[in-house]
Each structure stands twice: as structure tokens, then as C-alpha cells.
Amino acid sequence: MSRIGKRPVELPSGVEANIDGQRIEVKGPKGSRSFQATDDVTLAVEDNAVTVTPRGNSKRARQQWGMARTNIANLVQGVTLGFKKELEITGVGYRAQLQGNVLKLNLGLSHDVDFEVPEGVTVTVPKPTDIIVEGINEQHVGQVAANIRDWRRPEPYKGKGIRYKGEFIFRKEGKKK
Numbered sequence: 001m002s003r004i005g006k007r008p009v010e011l012p013s014g015v016e017a018n019i020d021g022q023r024i025e026v027k028g029p030k031g032s033r034s035f036q037a038t039d040d041v042t043l044a045v046e047d048n049a050v051t052v053t054p055r056g057n058s059k060r061a062r063q064q065w066g067m068a069r070t071n072i073a074n075l076v077q078g079v080t081l082g083f084k085k086e087l088e089i090t091g092v093g094y095r096a097q098l099q100g101n102v103l104k105l106n107l108g109l110s111h112d113v114d115f116e117v118p119e120g121v122t123v124t125v126p127k128p129t130d131i132i133v134e135g136i137n138e139q140h141v142g143q144v145a146a147n148i149r150d151w152r153r154p155e156p157y158k159g160k161g162i163r164y165k166g167e168f169i170f171r172k173e174g175k176k177k
Contacts, residue, residue, distance in 0.1 A: 084132060
């Protein structure tokens with residue numbers, strides 16, 4: 001029995017959900033997102049909340065029940081609050097700056113990295129050592145943050161590189177004489 005799927009997804013004021021068959025579209029102040037549910041679940045909007053119920057008692061129906069409810073909750077959060085990932089740059093001379101739609105990264109490589117910011121995601125650089133990635137799609141925000149981080153992952157000896165804010169890097173001691 002799904003504990004996640006049992007709870008309805010509350011729709012805050014200013015958010016509207018429309019169901020067309022197995023497709024749900026959620027509109028809010030930040031934009032509009034949609035999700036296509038499988039045929040294993042039934043979607044319904046009742047009393048300003050979206051409920052998901054499984055069709056049958058098969059293992060797949062129970063799996064899709066919780067997953068569909070979580071995806072709908074993410075749609076609602078995305079159109080109301082949005083999603084945000086914060087990155088920190090650590091290292092001497094490592095910095096970032098935003099020029100139009102291009103994020104320029106100086107990461108100790110022989111060249112500067114020009115990272116093209118994809119559509120649907122906004123990147124801001126409040127300080128040369130901080131990067132904030134925001135958007136209404138959780139998957140896109142996380143993927144863009146991971147792509148930026150991949151240019152210089154934090155290394156375990158000095159801790160230099162790009163890390164998520166609050167991420168702990170296990171430090172190694174280094175070579176002894």
C-alpha cells in the first residue's frame with residue numbers, strides 16, 4: 001500500500017489543474033507544466049486537490065500510484081515556488097560570470113569554459129564564486145547544475161572545484177615524506 005499515493009496533492013490559490021484523460025496540466029504564477037500518467041492510475045480533481053488512485057492491485061499499478069502522485073506534486077511546486085540549486089566555486093582564481101545567455105567559467109583550465117544556458121532555466125551569479133540555477137522543471141534544473149559541476153568536480157585533497165551548496169567533500173590527507 002502506497003503511503004505517498006494516499007495523500008492528495010493540495011492546489012494552492014492561483015494554481016489550476018485540468019485533466020484530459022491521463023494527461024494533467026497545471027497552470028500557476030510561474031508557468032504551465034503537464035504530466036502524462038500511465039493507464040495504471042486514475043487522476044481526479046476534487047475539492048481543490050488532485051487525487052491519484054490505482055487501477056487494480058498489480059505491482060505496477062501500486063508503483064505508478066506513488067510515482068504519479070510525486071510527479072504531480074512536483075508540477076504544483078514548480079509552477080508556484082520553482083526549483084533552485086546553488087553551486088559554490090572553491091579554488092584560487094576560479095570564478096564565474098554571466099554574459100547574456102552564456103556562463104563564463106574560469107576553472108584553471110588552459111581555456112575559459114563558455115556554458116550556454118538552456119531555455120527554461122535561469123542562471124544568476126550574485127558573487128563570482130556562487131552560481132544559482134532556477135526553473136520550474138526539477139529535472140532540467142538538476143541536470144543543468146550537474147552539467148556545470150562536471151566541468152570541475154571537487155577534488156578530495158584541497159577541495160577545489162564546483163560543489164553544491166552544503167555538500168560535504170571527504171578530504172584525504174595526501175602523501176607523507
